Amino acid sequence: MKLNFRSIDLNLLPVFAAVVEEGQLARAAERLGMSQPAVSAALKRLRLTVGAPLFSRSRAGLSPTPLAQELYQRISQGLSVLAEALDPEQVFDPTRSDRDFRLVAGDYFDTLLLGRLIASLRRQQAPVTVQALPLRGEWLTALLHADVDIVLDTVAIDDHRVNYVVISEDSPVVVARQDHPCIRDRITLDDFFMAEHVVLPPRERGVLPLDQILADERWPRRQRRIGVQVSQFTNQFAVVAESDLIATVPRRLAKHLAPSLGLQVMEFPISVPRVPIYLLWPKVLDHDPGHQWFREQLTEQVRLLD
Structure with missing residues:
Protein backbone atom coordinates (compact mmCIF):
# COMPACT_ATOMS: atom_id res chain seq x y z
CA MET A 1 0.00 0.00 0.00
CA LYS A 2 1.36 3.40 -0.96
CA LEU A 3 2.10 5.68 1.99
CA ASN A 4 -0.01 8.84 2.21
CA PHE A 5 2.63 11.58 2.30
CA ARG A 6 0.21 14.03 3.93
CA SER A 7 -0.17 11.71 6.90
CA ILE A 8 3.54 12.01 7.80
CA ASP A 9 4.68 14.63 10.28
CA LEU A 10 7.88 15.84 8.63
CA ASN A 11 8.98 17.37 11.95
CA LEU A 12 9.77 13.83 13.07
CA LEU A 13 12.54 13.40 10.50
CA PRO A 14 15.05 15.93 11.94
CA VAL A 15 14.46 14.38 15.38
CA PHE A 16 15.12 10.91 14.00
CA ALA A 17 18.30 12.09 12.22
CA ALA A 18 19.60 13.78 15.37
CA VAL A 19 19.11 10.61 17.45
CA VAL A 20 20.93 8.51 14.84
CA LEU A 48 4.18 3.81 14.43
CA THR A 49 4.34 5.50 11.02
CA VAL A 50 7.08 3.16 9.80
CA GLY A 51 5.51 0.12 11.44
CA ALA A 52 8.77 -1.32 12.79
CA PRO A 53 11.31 -0.67 15.59
CA LEU A 54 13.96 1.91 14.73
CA PHE A 55 16.39 1.66 17.66
CA SER A 56 17.68 -0.86 20.15
CA ARG A 57 19.33 -0.03 23.47
CA SER A 58 23.03 -0.69 24.00
CA ARG A 59 25.65 0.28 26.56
CA ALA A 60 26.58 3.27 24.44
CA GLY A 61 22.98 4.48 24.11
CA LEU A 62 20.65 3.88 21.18
CA SER A 63 21.71 1.85 18.15
CA PRO A 64 19.72 2.21 14.92
CA THR A 65 18.24 -0.96 13.47
CA PRO A 66 19.18 -1.93 9.88
CA LEU A 67 15.87 -0.41 8.77
CA ALA A 68 16.71 2.84 10.58
CA GLN A 69 20.19 2.92 9.03
CA GLU A 70 18.67 2.58 5.56
CA LEU A 71 16.05 5.22 6.34
CA TYR A 72 18.72 7.59 7.62
CA GLN A 73 20.81 7.18 4.44
CA ARG A 74 17.77 8.06 2.35
CA ILE A 75 16.58 11.12 4.28
CA SER A 76 19.78 12.72 5.63
CA GLN A 77 20.86 14.16 2.27
CA GLY A 78 17.31 15.36 1.64
CA LEU A 79 17.30 17.20 4.94
CA SER A 80 20.61 18.82 4.03
CA VAL A 81 19.23 19.90 0.66
CA LEU A 82 16.11 21.35 2.32
CA ALA A 83 18.21 23.27 4.84
CA GLU A 84 20.32 24.78 2.09
CA ALA A 85 17.28 25.59 -0.06
CA LEU A 86 15.42 27.30 2.79
CA ASP A 87 18.41 29.32 3.98
CA PRO A 88 19.30 31.79 1.21
CA GLU A 89 22.30 33.03 3.22
CA GLN A 90 23.86 29.59 3.49
CA VAL A 91 26.93 29.01 1.35
CA PHE A 92 28.10 25.51 0.53
CA ASP A 93 31.53 24.84 1.99
CA PRO A 94 32.96 21.70 0.37
CA THR A 95 35.78 21.51 2.94
CA ARG A 96 33.23 20.94 5.72
CA SER A 97 30.71 18.80 3.88
CA ASP A 98 30.24 15.04 4.22
CA ARG A 99 27.74 14.98 1.38
CA ASP A 100 27.52 11.83 -0.73
CA PHE A 101 26.90 12.60 -4.41
CA ARG A 102 25.29 9.85 -6.49
CA LEU A 103 26.54 9.83 -10.07
CA VAL A 104 25.05 7.59 -12.77
CA ALA A 105 27.45 7.01 -15.66
CA GLY A 106 28.83 4.27 -17.86
CA ASP A 107 32.32 2.79 -17.67
CA TYR A 108 33.46 5.40 -20.22
CA PHE A 109 33.17 8.02 -17.49
CA ASP A 110 34.35 5.71 -14.69
CA THR A 111 37.57 5.02 -16.60
CA LEU A 112 38.33 8.54 -17.81
CA LEU A 113 36.83 10.78 -15.16
CA LEU A 114 36.49 9.38 -11.65
CA GLY A 115 40.17 9.27 -10.71
CA ARG A 116 40.73 12.82 -11.94
CA LEU A 117 37.56 14.03 -10.20
CA ILE A 118 38.43 12.54 -6.80
CA ALA A 119 42.02 13.81 -7.04
CA SER A 120 40.71 17.31 -7.75
CA LEU A 121 38.24 17.17 -4.85
CA ARG A 122 40.95 16.09 -2.43
CA ARG A 123 43.29 18.84 -3.63
CA GLN A 124 40.50 21.20 -2.64
CA GLN A 125 40.33 19.42 0.75
CA ALA A 126 36.71 18.45 0.07
CA PRO A 127 35.83 15.27 2.02
CA VAL A 128 32.66 14.66 -0.02
CA THR A 129 32.15 11.16 -1.41
CA VAL A 130 30.93 9.97 -4.81
CA GLN A 131 28.89 6.88 -5.58
CA ALA A 132 29.27 5.85 -9.23
CA LEU A 133 26.22 3.88 -10.35
CA PRO A 134 25.75 2.06 -13.70
CA LEU A 135 23.41 3.08 -16.52
CA ARG A 136 21.22 0.09 -15.80
CA GLY A 137 18.10 -0.77 -13.84
CA GLU A 138 15.83 1.98 -12.53
CA TRP A 139 18.31 4.84 -12.86
CA LEU A 140 15.93 6.97 -14.93
CA THR A 141 13.21 6.74 -12.28
CA ALA A 142 15.83 7.56 -9.64
CA LEU A 143 16.86 10.66 -11.60
CA LEU A 144 13.28 11.84 -12.04
CA HIS A 145 12.70 11.44 -8.30
CA ALA A 146 16.02 13.12 -7.40
CA ASP A 147 17.34 9.93 -5.81
CA VAL A 148 20.51 10.45 -7.87
CA ASP A 149 22.31 13.75 -8.36
CA ILE A 150 23.82 13.57 -11.84
CA VAL A 151 23.62 11.44 -14.97
CA LEU A 152 26.32 11.59 -17.64
CA ASP A 153 25.13 10.17 -20.95
CA THR A 154 25.11 10.61 -24.72
CA VAL A 155 21.32 10.96 -24.85
CA ALA A 156 19.24 13.77 -23.34
CA ILE A 157 15.92 13.27 -21.55
CA ASP A 158 12.89 15.23 -22.69
CA ASP A 159 11.14 15.68 -19.34
CA HIS A 160 10.17 18.86 -17.51
CA ARG A 161 11.63 17.43 -14.29
CA VAL A 162 15.15 17.22 -15.76
CA ASN A 163 17.67 19.86 -16.78
CA TYR A 164 20.61 19.09 -19.03
CA VAL A 165 23.52 20.74 -20.79
CA VAL A 166 26.07 19.57 -23.35
CA ILE A 167 29.46 19.68 -21.65
CA SER A 168 31.62 18.00 -24.29
CA GLU A 169 31.66 15.80 -27.41
CA ASP A 170 33.42 12.65 -28.56
CA SER A 171 33.60 10.70 -31.82
CA PRO A 172 33.72 7.01 -32.77
CA VAL A 173 36.89 5.26 -33.88
CA VAL A 174 37.62 1.64 -34.72
CA VAL A 175 40.13 -0.50 -32.81
CA ALA A 176 41.80 -3.76 -33.88
CA ARG A 177 44.88 -5.61 -32.68
CA GLN A 178 48.18 -4.53 -34.19
CA ASP A 179 48.80 -7.81 -36.03
CA HIS A 180 45.27 -8.20 -37.38
CA PRO A 181 45.51 -10.36 -40.54
CA CYS A 182 43.21 -8.18 -42.67
CA ILE A 183 43.32 -4.66 -41.24
CA ARG A 184 46.39 -2.45 -41.05
CA ASP A 185 46.57 1.28 -40.22
CA ARG A 186 43.21 2.17 -41.81
CA ILE A 187 39.84 0.51 -42.31
CA THR A 188 37.61 0.74 -45.37
CA LEU A 189 33.86 0.46 -45.42
CA ASP A 190 34.12 -3.05 -46.89
CA ASP A 191 36.63 -4.04 -44.20
CA PHE A 192 34.25 -2.74 -41.57
CA PHE A 193 31.34 -4.89 -42.69
CA MET A 194 33.44 -7.97 -43.47
CA ALA A 195 35.01 -8.10 -40.00
CA GLU A 196 33.38 -9.56 -36.91
CA HIS A 197 32.48 -7.05 -34.24
CA VAL A 198 32.36 -6.99 -30.46
CA VAL A 199 29.37 -4.83 -29.51
CA LEU A 200 27.46 -3.42 -26.57
CA PRO A 201 23.84 -4.42 -25.80
CA PRO A 202 20.89 -2.30 -26.95
CA ARG A 203 19.95 0.51 -24.59
CA GLU A 204 16.86 0.35 -22.40
CA ARG A 205 15.77 3.61 -23.97
CA GLY A 206 16.46 4.71 -27.49
CA VAL A 207 19.49 3.35 -29.33
CA LEU A 208 23.24 3.73 -29.12
CA PRO A 209 24.69 6.58 -31.21
CA LEU A 210 26.46 3.95 -33.30
CA ASP A 211 23.15 2.31 -34.18
CA GLN A 212 21.92 5.66 -35.40
CA ILE A 213 25.04 6.05 -37.52
CA LEU A 214 24.61 2.59 -39.06
CA ALA A 215 21.00 3.41 -39.95
CA ASP A 216 22.30 6.12 -42.30
CA GLU A 217 20.83 5.95 -45.82
CA ARG A 218 24.35 5.89 -47.29
CA TRP A 219 24.66 2.18 -46.51
CA PRO A 220 21.20 0.62 -46.72
CA ARG A 221 20.69 -3.04 -45.82
CA ARG A 222 24.26 -3.49 -44.54
CA GLN A 223 24.70 -4.81 -41.03
CA ARG A 224 27.66 -5.61 -38.82
CA ARG A 225 28.69 -9.22 -38.30
CA ILE A 226 28.34 -9.48 -34.52
CA GLY A 227 30.69 -12.02 -32.97
CA VAL A 228 30.16 -11.26 -29.30
CA GLN A 229 28.21 -8.87 -27.11
CA VAL A 230 29.72 -7.51 -23.89
CA SER A 231 28.42 -5.27 -21.15
CA GLN A 232 31.00 -2.45 -21.10
CA PHE A 233 33.27 -0.43 -23.36
CA THR A 234 36.36 -1.64 -21.50
CA ASN A 235 35.38 -5.26 -22.19
CA GLN A 236 35.36 -4.48 -25.90
CA PHE A 237 39.03 -3.52 -25.74
CA ALA A 238 39.91 -6.74 -23.90
CA VAL A 239 38.16 -8.92 -26.50
CA VAL A 240 39.73 -7.08 -29.45
CA ALA A 241 43.21 -7.46 -27.94
CA GLU A 242 42.86 -11.26 -27.90
CA SER A 243 41.01 -11.89 -31.17
CA ASP A 244 40.48 -10.79 -34.78
CA LEU A 245 37.26 -8.98 -33.85
CA ILE A 246 37.06 -5.21 -34.13
CA ALA A 247 35.11 -2.65 -32.11
CA THR A 248 33.78 0.85 -32.54
CA VAL A 249 34.56 2.86 -29.41
CA PRO A 250 34.85 6.49 -28.26
CA ARG A 251 38.04 8.24 -29.38
CA ARG A 252 39.00 9.41 -25.88
CA LEU A 253 38.71 5.92 -24.45
CA ALA A 254 40.74 4.47 -27.31
CA LYS A 255 43.46 7.06 -26.73
CA HIS A 256 43.54 6.07 -23.07
CA LEU A 257 43.44 2.26 -23.36
CA ALA A 258 44.70 1.23 -26.81
CA PRO A 259 48.46 1.81 -26.30
CA SER A 260 48.72 -0.50 -23.27
CA LEU A 261 46.81 -3.26 -25.10
CA GLY A 262 48.73 -3.01 -28.36
CA LEU A 263 45.73 -1.92 -30.45
CA GLN A 264 45.63 0.13 -33.61
CA VAL A 265 43.19 3.04 -33.60
CA MET A 266 41.63 3.96 -36.96
CA GLU A 267 39.27 6.63 -38.17
CA PHE A 268 35.70 5.53 -38.68
CA PRO A 269 35.31 4.55 -42.38
CA ILE A 270 32.93 7.41 -43.19
CA SER A 271 32.56 10.93 -41.87
CA VAL A 272 30.18 10.92 -38.89
CA PRO A 273 28.91 13.64 -36.54
CA ARG A 274 30.48 14.02 -33.12
CA VAL A 275 28.50 12.56 -30.23
CA PRO A 276 27.35 15.03 -27.53
CA ILE A 277 27.98 14.33 -23.86
CA TYR A 278 25.16 15.51 -21.64
CA LEU A 279 25.17 16.35 -17.95
CA LEU A 280 21.64 15.78 -16.63
CA TRP A 281 20.23 16.56 -13.19
CA PRO A 282 16.84 16.82 -11.42
CA LYS A 283 15.34 20.27 -11.77
CA VAL A 284 14.44 20.33 -8.06
CA LEU A 285 18.20 20.44 -7.30
CA ASP A 286 18.85 23.29 -9.71
CA HIS A 287 19.46 25.93 -7.03
CA ASP A 288 20.97 23.70 -4.35
CA PRO A 289 24.42 25.26 -3.62
CA GLY A 290 26.11 21.91 -3.02
CA HIS A 291 24.71 20.47 -6.20
CA GLN A 292 25.72 23.54 -8.18
CA TRP A 293 29.28 23.15 -6.89
CA PHE A 294 29.39 19.45 -7.82
CA ARG A 295 28.08 20.17 -11.33
CA GLU A 296 30.88 22.70 -11.77
CA GLN A 297 33.48 20.16 -10.63
CA LEU A 298 32.22 17.52 -13.07
CA THR A 299 31.99 19.96 -15.96
CA GLU A 300 35.54 21.18 -15.41
CA GLN A 301 36.97 17.65 -15.29
CA VAL A 302 35.12 16.52 -18.41
CA ARG A 303 36.33 19.55 -20.35
CA LEU A 304 39.90 18.89 -19.22
CA LEU A 305 39.72 15.57 -21.06
CA ASP A 306 39.89 17.45 -24.39
Missing part, protein backbone atom coordinates in the same frame (compact mmCIF):
# COMPACT_ATOMS: atom_id res chain seq x y z
CA GLU A 21 23.83 10.98 14.74
CA GLU A 22 24.08 11.55 18.52
CA GLY A 23 23.30 8.00 19.66
CA GLN A 24 21.57 9.21 22.83
CA LEU A 25 18.24 10.85 23.58
CA ALA A 26 19.76 13.41 25.94
CA ARG A 27 22.35 14.68 23.47
CA ALA A 28 19.81 14.74 20.64
CA ALA A 29 17.35 16.67 22.81
CA GLU A 30 20.04 19.21 23.76
CA ARG A 31 21.02 19.67 20.12
CA LEU A 32 17.41 20.17 19.03
CA GLY A 33 16.42 22.40 21.95
CA MET A 34 13.74 19.90 22.99
CA SER A 35 13.01 17.99 26.16
CA GLN A 36 14.05 14.36 26.34
CA PRO A 37 10.41 13.15 26.72
CA ALA A 38 9.46 15.12 23.60
CA VAL A 39 12.23 13.44 21.61
CA SER A 40 11.16 10.04 22.89
CA ALA A 41 7.54 10.75 21.95
CA ALA A 42 8.58 11.83 18.45
CA LEU A 43 10.48 8.56 17.97
CA LYS A 44 7.42 6.57 19.08
CA ARG A 45 5.26 8.39 16.55
CA LEU A 46 7.75 7.73 13.77
CA ARG A 47 7.97 4.06 14.76
Whole structure:
Protein backbone atom coordinates (compact mmCIF):
# COMPACT_ATOMS: atom_id res chain seq x y z
CA MET A 1 0.00 0.00 0.00
CA LYS A 2 1.36 3.40 -0.96
CA LEU A 3 2.10 5.68 1.99
CA ASN A 4 -0.01 8.84 2.21
CA PHE A 5 2.63 11.58 2.30
CA ARG A 6 0.21 14.03 3.93
CA SER A 7 -0.17 11.71 6.90
CA ILE A 8 3.54 12.01 7.80
CA ASP A 9 4.68 14.63 10.28
CA LEU A 10 7.88 15.84 8.63
CA ASN A 11 8.98 17.37 11.95
CA LEU A 12 9.77 13.83 13.07
CA LEU A 13 12.54 13.40 10.50
CA PRO A 14 15.05 15.93 11.94
CA VAL A 15 14.46 14.38 15.38
CA PHE A 16 15.12 10.91 14.00
CA ALA A 17 18.30 12.09 12.22
CA ALA A 18 19.60 13.78 15.37
CA VAL A 19 19.11 10.61 17.45
CA VAL A 20 20.93 8.51 14.84
CA GLU A 21 23.83 10.98 14.74
CA GLU A 22 24.08 11.55 18.52
CA GLY A 23 23.30 8.00 19.66
CA GLN A 24 21.57 9.21 22.83
CA LEU A 25 18.24 10.85 23.58
CA ALA A 26 19.76 13.41 25.94
CA ARG A 27 22.35 14.68 23.47
CA ALA A 28 19.81 14.74 20.64
CA ALA A 29 17.35 16.67 22.81
CA GLU A 30 20.04 19.21 23.76
CA ARG A 31 21.02 19.67 20.12
CA LEU A 32 17.41 20.17 19.03
CA GLY A 33 16.42 22.40 21.95
CA MET A 34 13.74 19.90 22.99
CA SER A 35 13.01 17.99 26.16
CA GLN A 36 14.05 14.36 26.34
CA PRO A 37 10.41 13.15 26.72
CA ALA A 38 9.46 15.12 23.60
CA VAL A 39 12.23 13.44 21.61
CA SER A 40 11.16 10.04 22.89
CA ALA A 41 7.54 10.75 21.95
CA ALA A 42 8.58 11.83 18.45
CA LEU A 43 10.48 8.56 17.97
CA LYS A 44 7.42 6.57 19.08
CA ARG A 45 5.26 8.39 16.55
CA LEU A 46 7.75 7.73 13.77
CA ARG A 47 7.97 4.06 14.76
CA LEU A 48 4.18 3.81 14.43
CA THR A 49 4.34 5.50 11.02
CA VAL A 50 7.08 3.16 9.80
CA GLY A 51 5.51 0.12 11.44
CA ALA A 52 8.77 -1.32 12.79
CA PRO A 53 11.31 -0.67 15.59
CA LEU A 54 13.96 1.91 14.73
CA PHE A 55 16.39 1.66 17.66
CA SER A 56 17.68 -0.86 20.15
CA ARG A 57 19.33 -0.03 23.47
CA SER A 58 23.03 -0.69 24.00
CA ARG A 59 25.65 0.28 26.56
CA ALA A 60 26.58 3.27 24.44
CA GLY A 61 22.98 4.48 24.11
CA LEU A 62 20.65 3.88 21.18
CA SER A 63 21.71 1.85 18.15
CA PRO A 64 19.72 2.21 14.92
CA THR A 65 18.24 -0.96 13.47
CA PRO A 66 19.18 -1.93 9.88
CA LEU A 67 15.87 -0.41 8.77
CA ALA A 68 16.71 2.84 10.58
CA GLN A 69 20.19 2.92 9.03
CA GLU A 70 18.67 2.58 5.56
CA LEU A 71 16.05 5.22 6.34
CA TYR A 72 18.72 7.59 7.62
CA GLN A 73 20.81 7.18 4.44
CA ARG A 74 17.77 8.06 2.35
CA ILE A 75 16.58 11.12 4.28
CA SER A 76 19.78 12.72 5.63
CA GLN A 77 20.86 14.16 2.27
CA GLY A 78 17.31 15.36 1.64
CA LEU A 79 17.30 17.20 4.94
CA SER A 80 20.61 18.82 4.03
CA VAL A 81 19.23 19.90 0.66
CA LEU A 82 16.11 21.35 2.32
CA ALA A 83 18.21 23.27 4.84
CA GLU A 84 20.32 24.78 2.09
CA ALA A 85 17.28 25.59 -0.06
CA LEU A 86 15.42 27.30 2.79
CA ASP A 87 18.41 29.32 3.98
CA PRO A 88 19.30 31.79 1.21
CA GLU A 89 22.30 33.03 3.22
CA GLN A 90 23.86 29.59 3.49
CA VAL A 91 26.93 29.01 1.35
CA PHE A 92 28.10 25.51 0.53
CA ASP A 93 31.53 24.84 1.99
CA PRO A 94 32.96 21.70 0.37
CA THR A 95 35.78 21.51 2.94
CA ARG A 96 33.23 20.94 5.72
CA SER A 97 30.71 18.80 3.88
CA ASP A 98 30.24 15.04 4.22
CA ARG A 99 27.74 14.98 1.38
CA ASP A 100 27.52 11.83 -0.73
CA PHE A 101 26.90 12.60 -4.41
CA ARG A 102 25.29 9.85 -6.49
CA LEU A 103 26.54 9.83 -10.07
CA VAL A 104 25.05 7.59 -12.77
CA ALA A 105 27.45 7.01 -15.66
CA GLY A 106 28.83 4.27 -17.86
CA ASP A 107 32.32 2.79 -17.67
CA TYR A 108 33.46 5.40 -20.22
CA PHE A 109 33.17 8.02 -17.49
CA ASP A 110 34.35 5.71 -14.69
CA THR A 111 37.57 5.02 -16.60
CA LEU A 112 38.33 8.54 -17.81
CA LEU A 113 36.83 10.78 -15.16
CA LEU A 114 36.49 9.38 -11.65
CA GLY A 115 40.17 9.27 -10.71
CA ARG A 116 40.73 12.82 -11.94
CA LEU A 117 37.56 14.03 -10.20
CA ILE A 118 38.43 12.54 -6.80
CA ALA A 119 42.02 13.81 -7.04
CA SER A 120 40.71 17.31 -7.75
CA LEU A 121 38.24 17.17 -4.85
CA ARG A 122 40.95 16.09 -2.43
CA ARG A 123 43.29 18.84 -3.63
CA GLN A 124 40.50 21.20 -2.64
CA GLN A 125 40.33 19.42 0.75
CA ALA A 126 36.71 18.45 0.07
CA PRO A 127 35.83 15.27 2.02
CA VAL A 128 32.66 14.66 -0.02
CA THR A 129 32.15 11.16 -1.41
CA VAL A 130 30.93 9.97 -4.81
CA GLN A 131 28.89 6.88 -5.58
CA ALA A 132 29.27 5.85 -9.23
CA LEU A 133 26.22 3.88 -10.35
CA PRO A 134 25.75 2.06 -13.70
CA LEU A 135 23.41 3.08 -16.52
CA ARG A 136 21.22 0.09 -15.80
CA GLY A 137 18.10 -0.77 -13.84
CA GLU A 138 15.83 1.98 -12.53
CA TRP A 139 18.31 4.84 -12.86
CA LEU A 140 15.93 6.97 -14.93
CA THR A 141 13.21 6.74 -12.28
CA ALA A 142 15.83 7.56 -9.64
CA LEU A 143 16.86 10.66 -11.60
CA LEU A 144 13.28 11.84 -12.04
CA HIS A 145 12.70 11.44 -8.30
CA ALA A 146 16.02 13.12 -7.40
CA ASP A 147 17.34 9.93 -5.81
CA VAL A 148 20.51 10.45 -7.87
CA ASP A 149 22.31 13.75 -8.36
CA ILE A 150 23.82 13.57 -11.84
CA VAL A 151 23.62 11.44 -14.97
CA LEU A 152 26.32 11.59 -17.64
CA ASP A 153 25.13 10.17 -20.95
CA THR A 154 25.11 10.61 -24.72
CA VAL A 155 21.32 10.96 -24.85
CA ALA A 156 19.24 13.77 -23.34
CA ILE A 157 15.92 13.27 -21.55
CA ASP A 158 12.89 15.23 -22.69
CA ASP A 159 11.14 15.68 -19.34
CA HIS A 160 10.17 18.86 -17.51
CA ARG A 161 11.63 17.43 -14.29
CA VAL A 162 15.15 17.22 -15.76
CA ASN A 163 17.67 19.86 -16.78
CA TYR A 164 20.61 19.09 -19.03
CA VAL A 165 23.52 20.74 -20.79
CA VAL A 166 26.07 19.57 -23.35
CA ILE A 167 29.46 19.68 -21.65
CA SER A 168 31.62 18.00 -24.29
CA GLU A 169 31.66 15.80 -27.41
CA ASP A 170 33.42 12.65 -28.56
CA SER A 171 33.60 10.70 -31.82
CA PRO A 172 33.72 7.01 -32.77
CA VAL A 173 36.89 5.26 -33.88
CA VAL A 174 37.62 1.64 -34.72
CA VAL A 175 40.13 -0.50 -32.81
CA ALA A 176 41.80 -3.76 -33.88
CA ARG A 177 44.88 -5.61 -32.68
CA GLN A 178 48.18 -4.53 -34.19
CA ASP A 179 48.80 -7.81 -36.03
CA HIS A 180 45.27 -8.20 -37.38
CA PRO A 181 45.51 -10.36 -40.54
CA CYS A 182 43.21 -8.18 -42.67
CA ILE A 183 43.32 -4.66 -41.24
CA ARG A 184 46.39 -2.45 -41.05
CA ASP A 185 46.57 1.28 -40.22
CA ARG A 186 43.21 2.17 -41.81
CA ILE A 187 39.84 0.51 -42.31
CA THR A 188 37.61 0.74 -45.37
CA LEU A 189 33.86 0.46 -45.42
CA ASP A 190 34.12 -3.05 -46.89
CA ASP A 191 36.63 -4.04 -44.20
CA PHE A 192 34.25 -2.74 -41.57
CA PHE A 193 31.34 -4.89 -42.69
CA MET A 194 33.44 -7.97 -43.47
CA ALA A 195 35.01 -8.10 -40.00
CA GLU A 196 33.38 -9.56 -36.91
CA HIS A 197 32.48 -7.05 -34.24
CA VAL A 198 32.36 -6.99 -30.46
CA VAL A 199 29.37 -4.83 -29.51
CA LEU A 200 27.46 -3.42 -26.57
CA PRO A 201 23.84 -4.42 -25.80
CA PRO A 202 20.89 -2.30 -26.95
CA ARG A 203 19.95 0.51 -24.59
CA GLU A 204 16.86 0.35 -22.40
CA ARG A 205 15.77 3.61 -23.97
CA GLY A 206 16.46 4.71 -27.49
CA VAL A 207 19.49 3.35 -29.33
CA LEU A 208 23.24 3.73 -29.12
CA PRO A 209 24.69 6.58 -31.21
CA LEU A 210 26.46 3.95 -33.30
CA ASP A 211 23.15 2.31 -34.18
CA GLN A 212 21.92 5.66 -35.40
CA ILE A 213 25.04 6.05 -37.52
CA LEU A 214 24.61 2.59 -39.06
CA ALA A 215 21.00 3.41 -39.95
CA ASP A 216 22.30 6.12 -42.30
CA GLU A 217 20.83 5.95 -45.82
CA ARG A 218 24.35 5.89 -47.29
CA TRP A 219 24.66 2.18 -46.51
CA PRO A 220 21.20 0.62 -46.72
CA ARG A 221 20.69 -3.04 -45.82
CA ARG A 222 24.26 -3.49 -44.54
CA GLN A 223 24.70 -4.81 -41.03
CA ARG A 224 27.66 -5.61 -38.82
CA ARG A 225 28.69 -9.22 -38.30
CA ILE A 226 28.34 -9.48 -34.52
CA GLY A 227 30.69 -12.02 -32.97
CA VAL A 228 30.16 -11.26 -29.30
CA GLN A 229 28.21 -8.87 -27.11
CA VAL A 230 29.72 -7.51 -23.89
CA SER A 231 28.42 -5.27 -21.15
CA GLN A 232 31.00 -2.45 -21.10
CA PHE A 233 33.27 -0.43 -23.36
CA THR A 234 36.36 -1.64 -21.50
CA ASN A 235 35.38 -5.26 -22.19
CA GLN A 236 35.36 -4.48 -25.90
CA PHE A 237 39.03 -3.52 -25.74
CA ALA A 238 39.91 -6.74 -23.90
CA VAL A 239 38.16 -8.92 -26.50
CA VAL A 240 39.73 -7.08 -29.45
CA ALA A 241 43.21 -7.46 -27.94
CA GLU A 242 42.86 -11.26 -27.90
CA SER A 243 41.01 -11.89 -31.17
CA ASP A 244 40.48 -10.79 -34.78
CA LEU A 245 37.26 -8.98 -33.85
CA ILE A 246 37.06 -5.21 -34.13
CA ALA A 247 35.11 -2.65 -32.11
CA THR A 248 33.78 0.85 -32.54
CA VAL A 249 34.56 2.86 -29.41
CA PRO A 250 34.85 6.49 -28.26
CA ARG A 251 38.04 8.24 -29.38
CA ARG A 252 39.00 9.41 -25.88
CA LEU A 253 38.71 5.92 -24.45
CA ALA A 254 40.74 4.47 -27.31
CA LYS A 255 43.46 7.06 -26.73
CA HIS A 256 43.54 6.07 -23.07
CA LEU A 257 43.44 2.26 -23.36
CA ALA A 258 44.70 1.23 -26.81
CA PRO A 259 48.46 1.81 -26.30
CA SER A 260 48.72 -0.50 -23.27
CA LEU A 261 46.81 -3.26 -25.10
CA GLY A 262 48.73 -3.01 -28.36
CA LEU A 263 45.73 -1.92 -30.45
CA GLN A 264 45.63 0.13 -33.61
CA VAL A 265 43.19 3.04 -33.60
CA MET A 266 41.63 3.96 -36.96
CA GLU A 267 39.27 6.63 -38.17
CA PHE A 268 35.70 5.53 -38.68
CA PRO A 269 35.31 4.55 -42.38
CA ILE A 270 32.93 7.41 -43.19
CA SER A 271 32.56 10.93 -41.87
CA VAL A 272 30.18 10.92 -38.89
CA PRO A 273 28.91 13.64 -36.54
CA ARG A 274 30.48 14.02 -33.12
CA VAL A 275 28.50 12.56 -30.23
CA PRO A 276 27.35 15.03 -27.53
CA ILE A 277 27.98 14.33 -23.86
CA TYR A 278 25.16 15.51 -21.64
CA LEU A 279 25.17 16.35 -17.95
CA LEU A 280 21.64 15.78 -16.63
CA TRP A 281 20.23 16.56 -13.19
CA PRO A 282 16.84 16.82 -11.42
CA LYS A 283 15.34 20.27 -11.77
CA VAL A 284 14.44 20.33 -8.06
CA LEU A 285 18.20 20.44 -7.30
CA ASP A 286 18.85 23.29 -9.71
CA HIS A 287 19.46 25.93 -7.03
CA ASP A 288 20.97 23.70 -4.35
CA PRO A 289 24.42 25.26 -3.62
CA GLY A 290 26.11 21.91 -3.02
CA HIS A 291 24.71 20.47 -6.20
CA GLN A 292 25.72 23.54 -8.18
CA TRP A 293 29.28 23.15 -6.89
CA PHE A 294 29.39 19.45 -7.82
CA ARG A 295 28.08 20.17 -11.33
CA GLU A 296 30.88 22.70 -11.77
CA GLN A 297 33.48 20.16 -10.63
CA LEU A 298 32.22 17.52 -13.07
CA THR A 299 31.99 19.96 -15.96
CA GLU A 300 35.54 21.18 -15.41
CA GLN A 301 36.97 17.65 -15.29
CA VAL A 302 35.12 16.52 -18.41
CA ARG A 303 36.33 19.55 -20.35
CA LEU A 304 39.90 18.89 -19.22
CA LEU A 305 39.72 15.57 -21.06
CA ASP A 306 39.89 17.45 -24.39
